[in-house]
Amino acid sequence: MTVQDGHHGAEVAERTEKRWAMISIIIIVMLVLLAAFAGIHQATMPQARVETTDPARLHLSGEFVESNLGTAAEADGTVTVRAIGQQYSFTPSCILVPAQTPVTLRATSADVVHGILIQGTNVNTMLVPGYVSEQFMRFEKTGDHLMPCQEFCSFGHEGMWGKVKVIDKTEFASRAKNRGRLSCVGE
Amino acid sequence: MLVNRKLILAHFWLAFGGFGLALLLGAWQMFVRSPLYAWISNPEWYYRSLTAHGTVMGYVFPTLVAMGFGYAITESALQQRLVGVRWAWAGFWLIVLGAVMAMVPVALGRASVLYTFYPPLIGNAFYYVGVVLVVVGSWIWVALMSINLRVWRREHPGEPVPLAMFANVAGSYLWAWTAVGAALELLLQIIPVALGWKTTIDAGLARVFFSWTLHAIVYFWLMPTYIAYYTIVPRAIGGRLYSDSMGRIAFILFLIVAMPIGIHHTFADPQVGAGFKFIHSAFTALVALPTLLTVFTICASVEIAGRLRGGRGLFGWIAVLPWKNPIMLAVAFSFVLLGFGGAGGLINMSYQLDTTVHNTQWITGHFHLIFGGAIVIMYFAIAYDLWPHLTGRALPDLRLARAQLWLWFVGMIVTTFPWHWVGILGMPRRMAYYDYADPAISPQAFSVTLSAIGAIILLISGLLFLFILATAHRQTATEAGAYRFSVAVHPPTTVPIALNTFALWVALMIGLTVTNYGYPIAVLASRPDTSVPAVYVGAQ
Numbered sequence: 001m002t003v004q005d006g007h008h009g010a011e012v013a014e015r016t017e018k019r020w021a022m023i024s025i026i027i028i029v030m031l032v033l034l035a036a037f038a039g040i041h042q043a044t045m046p047q048a049r050v051e052t053t054d055p056a057r058l059h060l061s062g063e064f065v066e067s068n069l070g071t072a073a074e075a076d077g078t079v080t081v082r083a084i085g086q087q088y089s090f091t092p093s094c095i096l097v098p099a100q101t102p103v104t105l106r107a108t109s110a111d112v113v114h115g116i117l118i119q120g121t122n123v124n125t126m127l128v129p130g131y132v133s134e135q136f137m138r139f140e141k142t143g144d145h146l147m148p149c150q151e152f153c154s155f156g157h158e159g160m161w162g163k164v165k166v167i168d169k170t171e172f173a174s175r176a177k178n179r180g181r182l183s184c185v186g187e
Numbered sequence: 188m189l190v191n192r193k194l195i196l197a198h199f200w201l202a203f204g205g206f207g208l209a210l211l212l213g214a215w216q217m218f219v220r221s222p223l224y225a226w227i228s229n230p231e232w233y234y235r236s237l238t239a240h241g242t243v244m245g246y247v248f249p250t251l252v253a254m255g256f257g258y259a260i261t262e263s264a265l266q267q268r269l270v271g272v273r274w275a276w277a278g279f280w281l282i283v284l285g286a287v288m289a290m291v292p293v294a295l296g297r298a299s300v301l302y303t304f305y306p307p308l309i310g311n312a313f314y315y316v317g318v319v320l321v322v323v324g325s326w327i328w329v330a331l332m333s334i335n336l337r338v339w340r341r342e343h344p345g346e347p348v349p350l351a352m353f354a355n356v357a358g359s360y361l362w363a364w365t366a367v368g369a370a371l372e373l374l375l376q377i378i379p380v381a382l383g384w385k386t387t388i389d390a391g392l393a394r395v396f397f398s399w400t401l402h403a404i405v406y407f408w409l410m411p412t413y414i415a416y417y418t419i420v421p422r423a424i425g426g427r428l429y430s431d432s433m434g435r436i437a438f439i440l441f442l443i444v445a446m447p448i449g450i451h452h453t454f455a456d457p458q459v460g461a462g463f464k465f466i467h468s469a470f471t472a473l474v475a476l477p478t479l480l481t482v483f484t485i486c487a488s489v490e491i492a493g494r495l496r497g498g499r500g501l502f503g504w505i506a507v508l509p510w511k512n513p514i515m516l517a518v519a520f521s522f523v524l525l526g527f528g529g530a531g532g533l534i535n536m537s538y539q540l541d542t543t544v545h546n547t548q549w550i551t552g553h554f555h556l557i558f559g560g561a562i563v564i565m566y567f568a569i570a571y572d573l574w575p576h577l578t579g580r581a582l583p584d585l586r587l588a589r590a591q592l593w594l595w596f597v598g599m600i601v602t603t604f605p606w607h608w609v610g611i612l613g614m615p616r617r618m619a620y621y622d623y624a625d626p627a628i629s630p631q632a633f634s635v636t637l638s639a640i641g642a643i644i645l646l647i648s649g650l651l652f653l654f655i656l657a658t659a660h661r662q663t664a665t666e667a668g669a670y671r672f673s674v675a676v677h678p679p680t681t682v683p684i685a686l687n688t689f690a691l692w693v694a695l696m697i698g699l700t701v702t703n704y705g706y707p708i709a710v711l712a713s714r715p716d717t718s719v720p721a722v723y724v725g726a727q
Binding site for chain 1: 230231233234299301305307308389390391394429430433453454455456457458459460461464465468469472473475476479480483484487533536537538539542543545546547612613615616617618619620621625627628676677710714716717718719720722724
C-alpha cells in the first residue's frame with residue numbers, strides 16, 4: 001500500500017474499510033449464533049423464573065426452614081438440594097449429592113449478597129437476599145469439591161467456604177432410605 | 188493553544204497522585220493475600236484497602252484523566268479558549284471534596300463495602316455522598332464540553348468538528364448517561380438507608396441499577412485511550428490517520444451500545460429473567476464492533492507511518508517504525524493487552540462460558556488487563572505527549588519513559604495471566620487470605636505468587652512514571668509549539684450531518700437503555716416483596 005492522494009485513493013481506502021467492517025460484523029453474528037446455539041442445546045441456561053422469599057422469615061416457615069435444608073431424594077429419582085448462605089457460612093456447610101443424577105440446587109441468602117461456586121464445575125450462582133436461586137447440576141464423578149462464597153459479604157468473607165461431597169449413586173440411595181434431609185456435615 | 192495549563196495540570200496531577208496511592212494499596216493487597224506473607228491478622232484492613240483501591244481507580248483517577256484531557260482537547264483542537272473556566276475549577280474542587288469525603292470513612296473502616304456497594308451491606312453515608320460529589324463534579328465537565336462545542340459551532344457553521352473533540356464530547360455524553368444507573372441506586376436506594384431514613388432495601392434492583400453503570404463505565408475509561416489511538420498516535424509516529432469517518436463511526440457506536448449490555452454482569456443473579464440475559468449477551472457481542480474497526484484503522488495508520496519511513500514488503504514496515512518513541516511503544520503494548528483482554532471479554536459475554544469463571548479471579552484478571560493494561564498504558568502516553576506543552580519543558584530522558592512502559596507491560600502480563608489461570612481453577616475474588624495449606628488450594632499458590640511479583644513490577648513502573656512527570660517540571664524551558672492532532676490521509680472537508688452531530692445518537696443511546704433496562708427495572712421496582720433488611724458495616 002502506498003499513500004495515495006486524490007479521488008482514487010479515497011475510493012480504495014473506503015472499499016478496504018467496508019470489507020473489514022463486513023468481516024467484523026460476520027465475526028460478531030457468528031459469536032451471537034454460537035451463544036444462542038449453546039444456550040438452546042446445552043443444559044446450562046439461566047434460571048427461567050424470578051422467585052422471591054423473605055430473608056427475615058426463612059427460619060420460621062417455608063422451604064428454607066432449618067429442618068428442610070440439605071439434600072432430599074425426590075420420588076422421580078432426582079435430587080433437590082436446599083441451602084442458605086449467611087455471614088459467614090453455608091447451611092449445610094457440606095452438601096451431599098449422588099453421582100450421575102440430576103440435581104436441583106435451590107438456595108438463598110439470609111442476610112447480604114453471597115455466591116455459590118463449586119470448584120471444578122461450572123455451578124456458579126449469586127445468592128441475593130429476597131430471591132431464590134435455582135441451578136440444575138449433574139456430577140459425573142464421585143469426589144470432594146470446595147464451595148467458596150464468591151461475593152464479598154463483609155469482613156468474614158475469606159472464611160466462608162463450604163464443601164460438596166459427591167458419592168456413589170447406590171450408597172446415596174441407601175442413606176436416603178429414611179426420607180430425611182441428608183448432608184455430610186462432620187464427615 | 189493551551190491557555191488553561193494550570194487547570195489541566197491540576198487534573199492530571201490529582202489523577203496520577205491518586206493513581207500512585209491506589210497502586211500502592213493494590214500491590215500491598217496482592218502481597219498479603221499471596222503465599223509470600225503469613226495470614227493477615229485483621230482481614231478488615233484488606234477490605235478497607237480494597238474499597239479505597241477500587242473507588243480511586245474506578246471513579247476518581249480515570250474521570251480526572253478524561254476531564255483534564257477533555258479541557259486540553261477543547262483548547263487545542265477547537266483552537267479557542269475554554270469557556271467556563273470558573274465552572275471547571277468548581278468541578279475540580281467538588282471532586283477533591285468528594286474524594287476526601289469518601290476516603291475518610293473508608294480509612295476509618297466505616298465503609299468497607301467495596302466500590303461496587305452491593306447492598307444490603309451499608310457503610311457510612313459520607314462515603315456514598317462523597318462518590319456522588321465526584322460524579323457531580325464530573326457532570327460539570329460534561330456540560331462544559333457541550334457548551335464549548337456549541338460556541339465553536341456558532342463560529343464555524345457547517346464545518347466538520349475535529350475528530351478529537353467529536354470523540355471527547357461523545358465520551359462525556361456516554362459518562363453522563365452511564366453514571367445515571369449508579370446515581371439512581373445511590374440516591375433512591377442506598378443513601379436513604381445509610382442516613383437511617385429507611386431500614387430495608389431491594390438488593391436485586393440495586394444490582395441491576397449498578398450494572399447499568401458498571402459496564403459502560405469501562406468505555407468511559409476507554410475513551411481517552413481511543414482518542415489517543417486516533418488523534419495522537421498517527422501524528423506522534425509521523426503517519427496519517429487512515430480514516431476520519433471510521434473514527435467517528437467507532438465513537439458513535441460506543442455511545443449507543445455501551446449501555447444496554449450491563450446485565451451480563453448479572454448473568455448469575457436470580458432477580459433477572461433469562462430473556463433479558465440473552466438480549467444483553469447479544470448486545471455485548473455488538474460492542475466488539477467499534478473495537479474491531481479501531482484495530483483496523485489504527486493498524487492501517489501505523490502502516491502508513493512505516494511506509495512513509497521507507498518500509499517495504501508485507502512486514503518490513505513494522506521494523507522501521509519509530510520504536511524509540513514512547514508513543515509507538517505504548518500503542519503496541521496497549522494493542523497486545525487489548526487483544527488478550529478483549530478475547531477474555533468475548534468469553535465472559537457468553538452465559539455458558541461465564542458460569543465457569545463468574546466472580547472468580549479470572550474476572551479480576553480480565554478487567555485489570557483491560558483497564559490497567561490497554562487503557563492506563565495510553566494514559567501514560569497521553570501524559571508523556573502533553574507534558575512538554577503543559578510545562579513548557581521537555582521530558583527528562585526518553586530512555587526512562589521507555590523503561591517505564593516496558594516495566595508496565597511486563598508487569599501487567601506477569602500479574603494478570605496467572606490471575607486468569609487461578610480463576611479457571613475456581614479461586615474466588617475479594618478474599619483477604621487463602622489457606623494454601625489446603626490440598627485443594629495449594630496448586631494455586633505458585634500462580635498467586637507470580638501475580639504478586641507482577642504487582643511489585645507494576646508498582647515500580649508507576650512510581651517511575653510519577654518520577655518522570657515530576658522531574659519534567661525542573662527541566663530547562665523549551666518551546667513545544669502548538670499542540671496538534673493527527674491529520675487524516677483524506678482530511679474531511681464536509682462530513683454527513685449524522686457524523687458531525689449527536690442528537691440522533693444520544694436519542695438512540697437513551698432509547699436503547701430504556702428498552703433494555705426499562706422492563707427489568709420496572710418489574711423489580713413494582714414488586715412489593717423484594718426489600719430486605721439493611722446490614723450496616725462497621726457499626727459494631
